[in-house]
Amino acid sequence: MSSVKPTPEPIANRAGLPALRARAGTHPTFLAALRRGLADGNRPGLSELRSRDQDDFTLGLLDAWAATLDTLTFYAERQANEAYLRTATRRESVRAHARLIGYELAPAKAASCHLVFEAEPHDAPEAVLDYPPGLQVRSIPRDGELPQLFETVEPLLARAEWNAMRPLMAWPQILAAGAEEIQLAQDAPRLALGDPLLLMRGEVPVAAAAGDQAGFLRRVSGLRDGIGGRRILALRSDPASQPPYGFRPILQAVWTPGLAFSTSSMVALLAGHGWSVATLAAASNFHSLTAREMRQAVQASDFRAEGPIRPAVLRVRAGFFGNTAAVKLLPADSGIGAPGAVTATAGEAGDTAPVNRAYLYLDRDHPEITAGQGLLIRDAANEAWLRIHAAETQGVEAYGLAAKVTRLEVDDKGLAPDGALIALSGFTTRGSIAHALPEPLPLADLPITDPVGQAAGALGADQVEIATPELQLMPGKVLAITGERADLAGVTAAEIRVLAQNLIVGDHSLLTFTQPLAHRYVRDTVRISANVALATHGETVAEVLGDGDATRTFQRFKLKSGPLTHVSARNARGMVPAIELRVNRIRWGLVEDFRAAGPQDRVWLLRIEEDGSAHVVFGDGLRGARLPTGQGNVEAVYRRGAGLSGHLEAGQLSLLATKPAGLKAVTNPLSPAGGADAERLEDARRNAPMGVLTLGRAVSLRDYEDFARGFAAVAKARADWTFDGFARPILVTVAGQGGAILPETGDDMQNLRAALLAAGESDLRVGLRNYRPTGFGLAARLFADPGHMPEDVIDAARRAVLAAFSFDARELGQGVSQAQVIAALQSAPGVVGVDLDALYTGDTPRLQPRLTAALGRPDLAGALPVAAELLTLDPIRLHLEVAA
Incomplete structure (x- = not known):
């Protein structure tokens, strides 16, 4: 018989085991x-x-x-x-261990999104509709889903004009003196090749600056059709024109007290300047101008700069009386002289012009020419622009001719193209031509084809011009931008941005966002809505919890509905419960524990049980005040509903649970994000010690990872050093539950940024980015056990490898090797061998020895740092077959 006793068996446990062996025997x-x-x-x-x-x-x-x-x-x-925390298998055990170090297992957290409302048009278009928080919107469920309810958590300011603001589609055409091409509006009069034109600045033509060839008159040298019925004219002019479309830098005009504002004076004051809506708001408040009056004044102002150049076609071309006289055919003793200067005909006709004036006689009657019009005289070498002071029809006899003509009274000197005055006596009757009756031509606004979100000229990627002046759109307003992506035809995208500045430029608004747009959009598909409010998953419930009893200590009540909604907050856990509790209509405060509470402190605790039910606990009179005795005096207003069930698709939230007056429709342009189910057992084991490890401070990279991973809605986190050319900031990459992308401008990311800055070193910059999900593909031949059906082997292998390389099983920056893939495939029942044919990222199958996931690193082009990748197996690129 052996001397070794069967019991007690020796017990030895090495470090890191998932379970302890502690049995003395079996x-x-x-x-x-x-x-x-x-x-x-x-x-x-x-x-x-x-x-x-x-x-x-x-x-x-x-x-x-x-x-x-x-x-x-x-x-x-x-x-x-x-x-032990590492080996515990029951949730209540893990919760008890966590409470020993002051850690509570995270409950389910509500998803959030921005809702875009459509307001009804009403009789007072300048009025702003104001709605308090609590607007309820219900989702349209897909197959296998239940309807989900979201509520707004901030006030909504809405106007019908803010439903779908459009970007500026055309820019006023600004002509230069040497313009060689102009675009006319669709309703402009018809022109033909060779028609004479002038470019007018006010009442004076503009000369083409071309040295010795400078002149007023232009000719139509080309005609073609443009976009939207526009007609494009080519002008015969030597100098090159400046680009007709250019974004002018904004002048920030400042209102000064005492400035007399009115709808008439503002037309002149606003033209050519940029005005902040805050400035205009101050002016309107001071001078009692309504928003409607301000809007009318802005829209009446001319966006073009002072003295714009406008085209005009010269409809009348006339010679001067006497240009056809055949004096040589008359008898030599007739005493009739030959025509000379255009001003000499007055003497021949027996007229005397006033001082510094001259009479000009056209070759026939032109009743359409009247006083106040302009006249252009040209000969082979000179041009002169004149203003007609008087025009009358009369009969004239001279040069052996008699005719009924139009006599024009003009100055005896005209304006030459070089700006000097030229005497009319230098123009001859036979060699000169008069052009009159300039008819203004309507210029077409130039179409803007640049995508919205693309920097162009002085316009940045964080700016967009809208077609109307929105005087009540103040900085801080949240806007929703939707449209077709310029780089992906047919793909519609949406973004949420916060308005940083609203400048009134001429007759429209220039909006500047706090962040550039992430995409570029086809301009005519873009719609901008300002009727936006933040909403979170959950429904408000008002409930009487029960009666207070001053004789009882640590009185406890259970909330009848659940799960209790937790929303994003700027604290170490990243969330707070959405509950307000009142006793005798007096609000009591929520605390984490009673240790710092005194006998008179009106505080209470919240406890989430294993089944998800929520309890509120009051003090004992020493640590926290006892409840006063009363009937139904303990009341709670809270919200119920949370978890990943709130992660809906874009556009699913489209049913107004109630019909508030003035609102007719609603939608969510982006998918809700930030929701999370109750903390899982494995996550609790990992997250519970983090509060003790970091003690509320982040020093090392591991500290930043642990701090971010313990934040609500964050499932994975990684911290890496980067370099910006001067310092080494830290980049923290995060991933939401289930692989969700947390909105960059959402509350979760903003609150986590603030918490990291508060917990970290003050002189160390910390960046926060969403992870980059990257799929990889593989192809393999499986050698199956003959006793198994081939299709069963493939199905089991497929499930095994997808589970091994799923989001939950992988870490940020973790690579994939051939050995890992083969091991995962061979773990499936019935697989006795694996021949790996392809392991790759991208679209080209090839066999790579190892796939590397990128870590957080600086961008070589100087842009934002590049976030870490997470490699997961793409089911579409997974190809398995059983070898014959």
Whole structure:
């Protein structure tokens, strides 16, 4: 007989095991030890018992006792495992361990999103509709889903004009003096090649600056159709024109007290300047101008700069009286002289012009030419622009001719293209032509084709011009931008941005966001809505919890509805419960524990049980005040609903649960995000010690990772050093539950940024980015056990490898090797061998020895740091087959 006793068995546990071994023995070893004791020489009273048959009563008693010991040691081992955080298997055990260090398992957290409302048009378009928080919107469920309710958590300011503001689609055409091409509006009069044109600044033509060839008159040298019925004219002009469309820098005009504002004076004051809506608001408040009057004044102002150049076609072309006289055919003694200067005809006709004036006689009657119009005289070398002071029809006899003509009274000197004055006496009757009756041509606004979100000229990627002046759109307003992506035809995207500045530029608004747009959008598909409010998953419930009893300590009440909604907050856990509790209509405050509470402090605790139910606990009169006695005096207003069920698709929230006056529709342009289910057991094991490890401070990279991972809605986190050319900031990459992307401008990311800055070193910059999900593909041939069906083997292998390389099983920055893939495939039942044919990222199958996931690093182009990747297996690129 061996000298080694079967029991107690030696117990040895190496570090890092997922479970403890703490049993002194099992049924076989206990039974062997008991039977060994029957032959022990120290027990002479048992020496007479020599039977070893199983049906012996004594042996049956020993067998029963061995079974009892087996049961006792099994539960003793279970109890030993539950005594440690790493090895505990029951949620209540993990919760009890966590509470020892002040950690509470995270409950389910509500998802959030921005809702875009559509307001009804009403009789007062300048009025702003104001709605308090609590607007309820219900989702349209997909197959297998239940309707989800969201509520707004901030006030909504809405206007019908803010439903779908459009970007500026055309820019006023600004002509230069040497313009070679102009675009006319669709309703402009028809022109033909060779028609004479002038470019007018006010009442004076503008000369083309071309040195010795400078002149007023232009000719139409080309005609073609443009966008939207516009007509494009090419002008015969030597100098090159400046680009007709350019974004002018904004002048920030400042209102000064005492400035007399009115709808008439503002037309002149606003033109050519940029005005902040805050400035205009101050002016309107001071001078009692309504928003409607301000809007009318802004829209009446001319966006073009002072003295714009406008085209005009010269409809009348005339010669001067006497240009056809055949004086040489007359008798020599007739005494009739030949025509000379255009100003000499007055003497021949017996007229005397006033001082510094001259009479010009056209070759026939032109009743359409009237006083106040302009006149252009040209000969082979000179041009002169004149203003007609008087025009009348009369008969003239001179140069052997008699005719009914139009006599024009003009200055005796005209304006030359070089700006000097030129005497009309230098123009001859036979060599000069008069052009009159300039008809203004309507310029077409130039179409803007640049995508919204693309920097162009002085316009940045964080700016967009809208077609209307929105005087009531103040900085801080949240806007929703939707449209078709310029880089992906047919793909519609949406973004939420916060308005940083609203400048009134001419007759429209220039909006500047706090962040550039993430995408570029086709301009005519873009719609901007300002009727936006933040909403979170959950429904408000008002409930009477019960009666207060001053004789009871630590009085406790259970909320009848659940789960209790927790929303994002700027604290170490990243969330707070959405509950308000009042006793005798007086609000009591929520605390984490009663240790710092005094006898008179009106505070209470919140406890979430294993089944998800919520309880509120009050003090005992020493640590926290007792409840005063009363009937139904303990009331709560809270919200119910949370978890990943709130992660809906974009556009699913489209049913107004109630119909508030003035609102007719609602939608969510982006998918709700930030929701989380109650903390899982494995996550609790990892997250519970973090508060002790960091003690509320973040120093090392591991501290930043642990701090971010313990934040609500964050499932994975990684911290990396980067470099910006001067310092080494830290980049923290995070991933939401289930692989969700947390909105960059959402509350979760903003609150986590603030918490990291508060917990970290003050002189160390910390960046926060969403992870980059990257899928990889693989192809393999499986050698299957002949006893298994091939399709069963493939199905089992597929499930095994997808689970091994799922989001939950992978870490940020973790690579994938061939050995890991083969091991995962061979763990499937029925797989006896694997021939790996392809392991790759991208679209081209190839066999790579290892796939590397990018870590957080600086961007070589100087942009934002590049976030870490997470490699997961793409089911579409997974190809398995059983080898023949």
